[in-house]
Amino acid sequence: MTPQRMVGDFDCSGEDIERDWVARTGCWSRTERVLLTYDQVRAYELPATKGKQGDPRWPAFADRYGFDPRRPVQWEVEALEPAELQRLVLAAVDPYIDRDVLARQVAREEAQRRALEEFVGRWGAASEGPS
Incomplete structure (x- = not known):
């Protein structure tokens, strides 16, 4: 053990x-x-x-x-x-540390980070509305 x-x-x-x-x-x-x-x-x-x-x-x-x-x-x-x-x-x-598991987790976190950045970008654009 x-x-x-x-x-x-x-x-x-x-x-x-x-x-x-x-x-x-x-x-x-x-x-x-x-x-x-x-x-x-x-x-x-x-x-x-x-x-x-x-x-x-x-x-x-x-x-x-x-x-x-x-x-x-x-x-x-x-x-x-x-x-x-x-x-x-x-x-x-x-x-x-299992390097394969770590690499998959890092890739997953990066994908989540990109999705959040995209969401926040759309949110800011939507809240500005037409001028």
Whole structure:
């Protein structure tokens, strides 16, 4: 079964969403984090923000990644440059895109766009009426 792909912040709550999603939905047996991962946080040198004080998941998370257990931190996916965020998401879904289906859908949307433009053009001409 294909895993559920997810995008989220890198923090103890975000990491737990993956476990919770599998437990609650019954649709997937596992999830795969596309971003934000620990390696991406390091590679992009993203700034940490203050984490949630008192989150019971923080100590285990801190231990797993070598963080100070007294100072909760988190990283927001929005800290990535928008173009890079888009590139990473598109790269993650690209292997699952059926190019034939996509091409048919794009052609259908183009036909609908042309029909709407034609309709709007006729509407404007009809509302002007005779002078």
